[in-house]
Amino acid sequence: MRIGIIGAGNMGAALGKIWAKAGHEVIFSYSRDQHKLRQLAASAGKTAQVGTPQEAVAHSDVILFAVWAPSLAEVIHAVGPLDSKIVITCVSGIQPDFTGQTIGLATDLTISVAETIQQLAPNARVVEAFNTTFAEILASDSRQFGSEFPSVFYCGDDSEAKQLVAGLIEACGYEAVDAGKLIVARTLETLATAWVQFAVASQLFPNLGLKALRR
Numbered sequence: 001m002r003i004g005i006i007g008a009g010n011m012g013a014a015l016g017k018i019w020a021k022a023g024h025e026v027i028f029s030y031s032r033d034q035h036k037l038r039q040l041a042a043s044a045g046k047t048a049q050v051g052t053p054q055e056a057v058a059h060s061d062v063i064l065f066a067v068w069a070p071s072l073a074e075v076i077h078a079v080g081p082l083d084s085k086i087v088i089t090c091v092s093g094i095q096p097d098f099t100g101q102t103i104g105l106a107t108d109l110t111i112s113v114a115e116t117i118q119q120l121a122p123n124a125r126v127v128e129a130f131n132t133t134f135a136e137i138l139a140s141d142s143r144q145f146g147s148e149f150p151s152v153f154y155c156g157d158d159s160e161a162k163q164l165v166a167g168l169i170e171a172c173g174y175e176a177v178d179a180g181k182l183i184v185a186r187t188l189e190t191l192a193t194a195w196v197q198f199a200v201a202s203q204l205f206p207n208l209g210l211k212a213l214r215r
């Protein structure tokens with residue numbers, strides 16, 4: 001699979017590396033530091049390269065948005081057409097000081113960031129995922145906690161896109177849990193903020209994994 005990474009920070013770097021090492025063709029983009037991007041691609045292996053955000057989108061079937069919420073509208077404008085692309089968003093809307101949650105973007109403050117992406121790119125196939133993971137765990141050697149593997153909740157309106165994203169979640173060593181339609185992103189993004197706040201308050205950050213238990 002060809003995967004374009006928009007945002008090469010904690011999340012973009014960690015996820016891109018995992019997918020590149022699993023054999024996917026990964027293009028890292030959208031950093032203010034080209035040297036950092038080149039080093040990242042080199043460390044991710046032979047199937048990784050560097051590109052502009054436009055190249056990352058144009059040459060990929062799946063796009064990961066791993067940027068901060070305030071820059072998202074600008075990013076979507078900059079990357080060009082997203083028609084028919086599967087867009088994974090891990091953008092939680094958490095405020096940088098972890099104290100609160102931005103619901104949606106300036107276009108509509110009542111909906112989720114993920115739904116806002118869908119509004120800005122109506123023909124993209126948007127799936128929200130990885131919001132309750134911590135980049136430090138993704139960057140570590142394993143996602144295992146004792147005998148358990150944490151869950152990653154994902155949601156979206158395109159069932160084929162969701163199935164593909166579930167495979168990419170499992171490739172990272174998580175259990176993929178279908179949380180429903182894209183509207184569920186409103187609560188998933190808020191859950192992500194609560195999860196970070198709990199991790200900080202409990203002083204366990206980042207050594208926590210969220211798990212859906214069943215009986």
Ligand SMILES: NC(=O)c1ccc[n+]([C@@H]2O[C@H](COP(=O)([O-])OP(=O)(O)OC[C@H]3O[C@@H](n4cnc5c(N)ncnc54)[C@H](OP(=O)(O)O)[C@@H]3O)[C@@H](O)[C@H]2O)c1
Nearest residue numbers: 007008009010011031032033066067068091092131134135
């Ligand atoms: N970190 C986590 O554990 C975690 C977990 C779940 C969800 N999330 C969400 O994932 C998103 C990314 O988080 P992150 O921790 O990966 O962030 P990050 O490390 O700050 O990465 C952001 C990326 O955006 C790039 N960027 C380009 N232009 C920028 C600009 N003008 N201002 C700021 N950044 C710019 C940064 O460039 P540079 O390379 O030049 O810095 C960097 O590559 C956020 O929405 C966050 O809520 C994060």
